[in-house]
Amino acid sequence: MSGSSEVRAGPGPRARMLLHVGLIAALLLVPVLFHEHLFLLRLFVQMFLGATVLMGFLVILGFSKQFSLAQVAIYGIGAYIAANLTATLGVSFVPAMLISGLVAGLVGALIAIPGARFVGPWLALVTFAFAEIVRILMARLKPLTGGAVGFRNIPRPEIFGYRFTGEADYYYLFLAMALLAYFVTLRFRNSPQGRIALAIGDNPDIAASLGVNVFRHRIFAFFIGSMLAGFAGAAFAAYATYISPESFGLAHTIHYLTMLVVGGLESIPGALLAVIFFTFSHNQLMALHPWDLILDGFIILLFMNVMPRGLGGLASDLWHRRSGKRPEIKAEAAS
Amino acid sequence: MEFDPGLLANQVVWGVMVGISYSLLAMSFSLIFATSNTINFAIGEFAMLAAYLCFTALSKLPVGFVGAALVSMVGIAGFAMLLERIAFRRLYDLDPILILIGTIGVSSIVKNLVLIIWGPYSMSFPRYFPVEPVMLGPVLIIPQNVVVVSVGLVAMICFHLFMTRTRLGTAMRATAQNIRGATLVGINPRLCVNLSWGLGAMMAGIAGVMIAFTYNISVDMGGASGLKGFTSAILGGFGNLPASMAGGVVLGIVENASAEVFSHEYKDVVAFTVIVLILLFKPSGLFARSGGARRI
Numbered sequence: 001m002s003g004s005s006e007v008r009a010g011p012g013p014r015a016r017m018l019l020h021v022g023l024i025a026a027l028l029l030v031p032v033l034f035h036e037h038l039f040l041l042r043l044f045v046q047m048f049l050g051a052t053v054l055m056g057f058l059v060i061l062g063f064s065k066q067f068s069l070a071q072v073a074i075y076g077i078g079a080y081i082a083a084n085l086t087a088t089l090g091v092s093f094v095p096a097m098l099i100s101g102l103v104a105g106l107v108g109a110l111i112a113i114p115g116a117r118f119v120g121p122w123l124a125l126v127t128f129a130f131a132e133i134v135r136i137l138m139a140r141l142k143p144l145t146g147g148a149v150g151f152r153n154i155p156r157p158e159i160f161g162y163r164f165t166g167e168a169d170y171y172y173l174f175l176a177m178a179l180l181a182y183f184v185t186l187r188f189r190n191s192p193q194g195r196i197a198l199a200i201g202d203n204p205d206i207a208a209s210l211g212v213n214v215f216r217h218r219i220f221a222f223f224i225g226s227m228l229a230g231f232a233g234a235a236f237a238a239y240a241t242y243i244s245p246e247s248f249g250l251a252h253t254i255h256y257l258t259m260l261v262v263g264g265l266e267s268i269p270g271a272l273l274a275v276i277f278f279t280f281s282h283n284q285l286m287a288l289h290p291w292d293l294i295l296d297g298f299i300i301l302l303f304m305n306v307m308p309r310g311l312g313g314l315a316s317d318l319w320h321r322r323s324g325k326r327p328e329i330k331a332e333a334a335s
Numbered sequence: 336m337e338f339d340p341g342l343l344a345n346q347v348v349w350g351v352m353v354g355i356s357y358s359l360l361a362m363s364f365s366l367i368f369a370t371s372n373t374i375n376f377a378i379g380e381f382a383m384l385a386a387y388l389c390f391t392a393l394s395k396l397p398v399g400f401v402g403a404a405l406v407s408m409v410g411i412a413g414f415a416m417l418l419e420r421i422a423f424r425r426l427y428d429l430d431p432i433l434i435l436i437g438t439i440g441v442s443s444i445v446k447n448l449v450l451i452i453w454g455p456y457s458m459s460f461p462r463y464f465p466v467e468p469v470m471l472g473p474v475l476i477i478p479q480n481v482v483v484v485s486v487g488l489v490a491m492i493c494f495h496l497f498m499t500r501t502r503l504g505t506a507m508r509a510t511a512q513n514i515r516g517a518t519l520v521g522i523n524p525r526l527c528v529n530l531s532w533g534l535g536a537m538m539a540g541i542a543g544v545m546i547a548f549t550y551n552i553s554v555d556m557g558g559a560s561g562l563k564g565f566t567s568a569i570l571g572g573f574g575n576l577p578a579s580m581a582g583g584v585v586l587g588i589v590e591n592a593s594a595e596v597f598s599h600e601y602k603d604v605v606a607f608t609v610i611v612l613i614l615l616f617k618p619s620g621l622f623a624r625s626g627g628a629r630r631i
Contacts, residue, residue, distance in 0.1 A: 067432050114615045124374065124435055125565055126614055129607035132562065136604055250558070254443050257436050265430065290447035297447075300440030301422045308429050 027175055031168040041167040045239065047279040048171075048178035049232055050259070054271050055181040056228030057256055059188055060108075062265040064221035065201030069253055070111060070127035073134040074226045076248030078104040078233025083151045083243060084144060093157035097234040104230020105223045112222035131253070138245040150244025157238045170239050177235055181228045185268055188224060197221045198266070251293055255282065258296040260310075261303050267312020274311065341473030346591040352480055352549065354587025355487040359542035360564025361571060361579035362494065363535040368568075369511035370531040371419075371427060376438040378539045379561020380445040383554070385411040385540030386547035387453055393461060400463050404544060408537050415536030416529050423532075424525065442557065450554045457553035483545050490541045491580060494534075507531055539564070559603065563590075566610045572620025582621065 011019065027044075034040050057071045078100040085096035111130050112123075139148040146152065156164045157173065164170060188194040200207045200214050208214045237243050259278050263270030285292040307314060360378055367375045385407045392403035418441065426434050464479040498504035509517040510527035517524050546552075546560055563586060571582025586606065593605040613620070 061432065065430075065432060067435060114611060122569075122614055124376075125569065126611055128562065129566075129610040133604050133607050136601075140601075254439065257439060261433065261436055265432065290450050293443045293447045294451075297440035297442075297444035300436055304429075304433055304437050305422060305425055308426070308433060 031171045045174045048174035051178045051275045052181040052232040055185040056225035060225035064197040067124040068127045070131045072252045073131035075229040075233040078230030079237040082234030082237045083154045100234035101227045101230040105227030108226020109219045109223040112219045154241045264310025264312030270312025346595045350588035350591035354584035356542040356545040357567040358580040358583025359538045361568035363538040364568040365579045367535040371528045377442040379557035380442040381536045381539040382543030383557035386543040386552045411540040412533035412537045416533040419532040459551035
């Protein structure tokens with residue numbers, strides 16, 4: 001395969017372990033220390049939600065280089081499935097979330113099938129078209145979705161008899177989900193599956209000539225990424241108790257794309273940094289509505305031109321400069 | 336629902352008309368894709384911006400219809416060329432996904448700036464030609480639409496002649512086929528790519544003004560029409576200009592006929608389903624030979 005596509009950067013395994021444990025401990029303490037600052041907890045919940053969707057997006061778009069524009073639509077499908085299961089059919093929260101994730105994953109795998117046969121940009125069209133169809137159906141299929149006004153009165157989660165009441169409950173739920181998404185993505189990135197996905201992303205022809213089943217791996221990556229989006233959707237439905245097509249429109253796709261570009265398309269830490277930054281900034285900019293999308297556009301163009309590998313690439317360059325190791329140069333495809 | 340052949344015939348005529356504007360958008364996609372390998376998601380927004388420029392020129396400048404159309408064409412072409420020069424020229428060697436996201440960023444900027452400048456309400460163009468329908472047998476013809484369609488057809492023919500009969504057009508086709516080869520015979524590929532963005536935006540702009548005349552203009556027209564143009568380009572065969580043209584007309588007819596057979600609400604769903612089906616079963620397009628070299 002054409003060499004590892006991203007330079008292995010950053011601290012060694014032991015330091016990583018410490019960093020993980022420290023961060024998780026700090027995050028666990030946040031609601032204990034700040035239980036009166038509802039605004040802060042809400043921001044964290046949004047951040048965890050964004051991180052979950054973005055990790056899924058990273059697996060699909062960043063690692064296996066399948067240009068999906070359907071991530072937000074799939075996230076929406078997860079939300080509507082969970083809403084129907086819990087509100088209409090009376091399924092309890094945990095199984096509803098699992099089913100939503102699985103179905104979302106399968107839907108993702110299904111739309112990956114036409115795309116996986118062709119090169120990059122075509123998939124963008126299929127998925128864009130799919131996202132539009134989903135959006136139209138969300139507004140039209142009234143019995144299942146509540147139509148354009150949305151789906152109301154989604155019950156709050158109840159896990160093993162424990163009823164969710166305050167913001168802190170949701171905080172822990174979303175934290176757990178974001179951690180799951182993070183470790184799934186990390187595991188995927190470092191597993192043979194993930195390395196093959198990266199190799200396919202670099203050059204599908206070389207990967208195929210080495211005997212890799214490109215088709216199957218692409219669909220698997222799509223399944224994982226979509227499943228994470230489905231979980232996020234289910235959790236969002238239970239958190240907001242009200243969902244409408246508004247929440248799953250193109251504007252959200254653009255927000256996530258901006259985060260991916262800023263983080264760097266292949267970097268997990270970069271994506272996390274971008275989520276933190278944009279959750280806070282979007283919260284401030286929401287009042288200026290169309291300007292936030294304009295700003296997103298300019299940020300995308302700026303990063304593409306100035307820092308095409310994003311914050312992740314920058315961090316890895318800095319690390320190599322500090323530790324005196326020269327980064328391995330990515331092989332340029334001669335075309 | 337009762338089946339009415341006259342009504343269907345009307346939908347077909349209407350479909351051809353809408354299809355011409357889709358064809359122009361498809362040609363714009365194909366041209367920019369062929370020279371710079373960029374799938375440009377901002378084409379629909381180029382069309383919308385041109386329509387708004389034309390609208391403002393009509394109402395603010397004492398230039399008449401032809402003058403306003405010229406102003407908006409020059410404006411949109413200049414905008415696209417500037418954009419290519421500033422934001423995209425350095426990116427062609429990078430990941431194509433990044434470029435695609437870049438064009439989505441551009442479309443977001445353009446769309447929301449238009450929203451801020453011109454407001455969210457849809458507006459209709461002043462009438463320049465008679466709009467009272469004329470009956471030709473069972474088919475209903477609106478004279479204004481005949482004018483619009485002729486303008487679109489003339490634009491397409493001019494474009495085709497430019498690409499095949501002039502030195503500059505030939506140079507652009509050469510750049511599209513093989514940048515290195517084109518450079519070797521003394522063509523400046525950067526200039527050609529830049530020009531192709533301008534020319535592509537101009538085609539999209541003509542389509543935008545056509546759509547604006549037949550329906551009206553709104554901020555949302557960009558997304559939908561851009562996607563229709565895309566679908567037409569794929570339907571015909573990407574990067575192949577005559578085929579993209581045919582694709583546009585086919586999509587226009589299918590879409591309007593299906594609106595008659597099913598329901599108007601699901602018109603867009605039909606268009607998008609067509610994309611998925613075509614990509615599944617005939618990814619090279621309906622009218623292009625599969626596996627052939629990319630030609631424009």
